[in-house]
Amino acid sequence: MNVLIIEDEELAVRKLTKLLAEIDPQLQVVSTAPSIRTSVAYLQSQPALDLIFMDIELADGQSFKIFEQATVPAPVIFTTSYDEYAIKAFKVNSIDYLLKPIKRLDLAASLQKYHDLKGQSEPLALPAVSIDALVQQLRQQIQPLEYRRRFLVRHLSQWLPIETGEIAYFHSEDGVTLLRTITSQKFSLDYTLDELESMLDPALFFRANRQFMINVQSVQQIHPYFNSKLKLTLKPAAADEVLVSRERSADFKKWMGK
Structure with missing residues (x-):
């Protein structure tokens, strides 16, 4: 099972890689990418991926831009420091999310959700229209709002x-x-x-x-x-x-x- 980690914090990458190995030794982190640019370049090479962990905030912008520049070939589990209220859209989607700092039990639950979904449909893939709708919802929720002054x-x-x-x-x-x-x-x-x-x-x-x-x-x-x-x-x-x-x-x- 091939996993890609898109994350710009090296310590976060090491911690997630370690947790994944402890929870499921069959998982293999085949690559990591610290930015939108490197992520797009890697995805354009059409790698064989089963699952992607993607941080929302990267050094060169929000990771939503990746979906505009490359085909994302596998289900995504977002990682983020935003609170649950800001990303409540995930609750009604087959994509999952993890709040930083990532906890072992939460990661295990997300992986179980992935396996459950994969068992229902083979191969597991989220329709393009769904990811587009989700990205739009998240943009509206996460970008700063102009409140009345x-x-x-x-x-x-x-x-x-x-x-x-x-x-x-x-x-x-x-x-x-x-x-x-x-x-x-x-x-x-x-x-x-x-x-x-x-x-x-x-x-x-x-x-x-x-x-x-x-x-x-x-x-x-x-x-x-x-x-x-x-x-x-x-x-x-x-x-x-x-x-x-x-x-x-x-x-x-x-x-x-x-």
Whole structure:
């Protein structure tokens, strides 16, 4: 079983090669490539490959470019430092991924997945349309997004720019979306909370429930509540109770801990 490793960190190559040998001695790392350029050159030689391990971030760019310049003849297991949220597209594809630093159990599970898929279909190959769709999804998820930096709000007879860092939270009230600043000013917006959710940096703003989108800096206290919910104390104080549902509690705690 011939394996290609595309990875620009020599230490990572040695560690992966060692783990592969320990898990399955029949695996043979036939070549390694540290860049897009060397990977494309090697793949253009039409090597006989069964499996490819490919780092997403290489020294000369993202490895997705390899698919544009050469035929990838074998299934790919991506390796990456991105978190699971960023690469969730892998969950619904026959390609797998491994988070760095690679753990033995995770690598063994990925290899088992490969063998299971190979047992279902011979030879194992991912249709070109699938890899194209996956690459497009990953590009959209991984490349930096342009989040809103400010909002223009109406105040009396003038318009005021409000920086997102000045916003404590957004609140939906009687069908109207309100913006509340850290100095307790209140303005109305023409956007719904659903629309705002896609505009704002998720590292800074969290959709606590259907009525509130909150800035991490506005959370003053977190209280356990009935049915595993969480009750929040915000600054400035909200007129309504701000609860995080049981289903969202784990995500909220993870968000607050970042």
